[in-house]
Amino acid sequence: MCSSFDPGKCPTVSEMLSRLGDKWTVLIIMVLRNGPQRFSDIKRTVVGVSQRMLTLTLRALERDGMVRRTVYATVPPRVEYELTELGRSFSEPIQAFGGWVFENYNQIHAARAEFDARSEAERGNDKLIKIG
Amino acid sequence: MCSSFDPGKCPTVSEMLSRLGDKWTVLIIMVLRNGPQRFSDIKRTVVGVSQRMLTLTLRALERDGMVRRTVYATVPPRVEYELTELGRSFSEPIQAFGGWVFENYNQIHAARAEFDARSEAERGNDKLIKIG
DNA sequence: CTGGATCCGATTCGATACTG
DNA sequence: CAGTATCGAATCGGATCCAG
Numbered sequence: 383m384c385s386s387f388d389p390g391k392c393p394t395v396s397e398m399l400s401r402l403g404d405k406w407t408v409l410i411i412m413v414l415r416n417g418p419q420r421f422s423d424i425k426r427t428v429v430g431v432s433q434r435m436l437t438l439t440l441r442a443l444e445r446d447g448m449v450r451r452t453v454y455a456t457v458p459p460r461v462e463y464e465l466t467e468l469g470r471s472f473s474e475p476i477q478a479f480g481g482w483v484f485e486n487y488n489q490i491h492a493a494r495a496e497f498d499a500r501s502e503a504e505r506g507n508d509k510l511i512k513i514g
Numbered sequence: 515m516c517s518s519f520d521p522g523k524c525p526t527v528s529e530m531l532s533r534l535g536d537k538w539t540v541l542i543i544m545v546l547r548n549g550p551q552r553f554s555d556i557k558r559t560v561v562g563v564s565q566r567m568l569t570l571t572l573r574a575l576e577r578d579g580m581v582r583r584t585v586y587a588t589v590p591p592r593v594e595y596e597l598t599e600l601g602r603s604f605s606e607p608i609q610a611f612g613g614w615v616f617e618n619y620n621q622i623h624a625a626r627a628e629f630d631a632r633s634e635a636e637r638g639n640d641k642l643i644k645i646g
Numbered sequence: 647c648t649g650g651a652t653c654c655g656a657t658t659c660g661a662t663a664c665t666g
Numbered sequence: 667c668a669g670t671a672t673c674g675a676a677t678c679g680g681a682t683c684c685a686g
Contacts, residue, residue, distance in 0.1 A: 384616065384619065384664080385666095386616070387609075387612035387613050387615060387616035388544060388612070389540050389541055389544070389612065390541050390544070390560070390561070392612075392615070392619075392621070394614065394615060394619055394622065395612050395615045395616065396537070396540070398611075398614075398615045398622075399534050399535060399540055399611070400536075400537070401535070402531050402534050402535055402611075403531060403533070403534050403535005403536060404532075404535060405528070405532070405533045405659090408521050408528075408531055409521055409522055412521070412522075413521060419669085420668090421667070421668055421669080422667065423583045423667080425668095428522070429522070431670085432543040432659075432660055432661075433660095433661095433669075433670095434659075434660070434661085434669095434670090434671095435658095435659070436669095437668080437669060437670085438631070438659095444606075444629065445625065445626055445629040445630070445667095446622050446623075446625055446626060447621060447622060447624070447625025447626070447628075447629075453668095457666095457667090458667040459667055459668060459669090460667075460668090461667080461668060461669090468618060468621050468622075468625070471614070471618070472614065472618070473660085474613070474614075475607065475611040475613075475614045476670080477519075478607050478610060478611075479530075479531070479534075479608070479610075479611060480519035480520070480521065480524075480527050480531075481517060481519050481607075482515065482607045483524070483526060483527045483530045484518070484519035484524065484527065484602065486600060486603070486604070487516065487524075487526055489579060489600050490526065490530075490578050490579060490600075491526070491632055493577065493579025493580075493600070494577055494578060494579070496579075497576065497577040497579075498577070499627050501577070529668095536678090537679085552648095553647070553648055553649080554647065554648080561665085564680050564681075565649070566647085566649085566650090566679070566680070566681085567678095567679065567680080568649095569648080569649055569650080569677095570679095585648095588647095589647090589686095590647040590648080591647055591648055591649095591686080592647075592648090593647080593648060593649090598671070647686105648685100648686090649673085649681100649684105649685090650683105650684085650685080650686100651682100651684080651685100652681105652682085652683080652684100653670085653680105653681085653682085654680095654681090654682105654684100655678105655679095655681105656677105656678080656679085656680100657671095657676105657677085657678075657679095658676085658677070658678085659673100659674105659675090659676085659677095660673105660674095661667100661672105661673090661675100661676090661678100662669085662671100662673085662674105663670105663671085663672085663673105663675090664669105664670080664671080664672100665669085665670075665671100666667100666668095666669090666670105
């Protein structure tokens with residue numbers, strides 16, 4: 383058990399944070415919010431994901447209890463993935479975070495533009511100094 | 515501008531998510547919540563961070579408008595970092611996420627234990643089948 | 647003290663080929 | 667259809683050295 387939710391004190395928190403950071407986890411969770419999906423459906427919906435990464439990501443989510451995997455003994459095989467209750471709950475703070483970024487989109491990009499302009503200017507000054 | 519906060523439709527959202535995923539950003543933000551800090555203070559507090567990564571992470575946060583960097587023209591130089599209003603606001607959904615993990619810590623670890631036991635059992639069965 | 651530059655090992659991930 | 671196995675390219679990050 384961890385003493386607090388400080389990522390520095392709770393490895394699990396930082397693990398889950400880096401989960402969020404990988405390219406596919408969040409996308410897949412969002413897709414699964416629409417209900418159970420087959421492997422190939424997810425692959426089709428999450429544009430650009432490779433078979434390998436889809437498998438690995440789903441496995442990790444399954445291991446953490448976020449996703450339930452159901453195999454139907456048909457031929458060809460049919461495997462369905464769906465969010466567990468835990469997984470659905472997990473998706474809430476993620477949505478909240480996405481919402482925050484969306485709301486503050488303009489401020490972030492304004493800050494970047496200003497920072498980049500400033501850097502550009504400094505490089506320009508350096509040039510002048512060196513030339514002069 | 516993005517059409518929604520779906521990471522698939524808004525590159526900025528996925529950028530910020532992968533920020534969370536890197537090893538240091540969240541730790542540094544949490545440290546800065548305690549007020550302005552000097553470079554070496556942060557380095558001392560965030561155990562294990564290299565000079566390089568601290569610099570890079572702070573630069574990225576500064577560029578996004580989360581952190582303000584103030585240089586005092588003393589010798590030796592003194593540089594202070596502090597959260598901006600945007601940065602402080604940014605830390606809220608992060609805290610919320612950390613809180614969620616903390617609250618659901620037990621469920622996550624229970625799921626992992628079960629998953630690992632199951633995998634272990636399957637490997638065991640495979641062995642028996644192969645041997646038998 | 648702050649932080650830029652470089653080198654290099656480790657990890658990540660996509661592409662490809664193969665299996666039940 | 668739903669994976670597993672393997673390989674190579676790219677990226678990441680720590681260690682080290684240097685500078686204002």
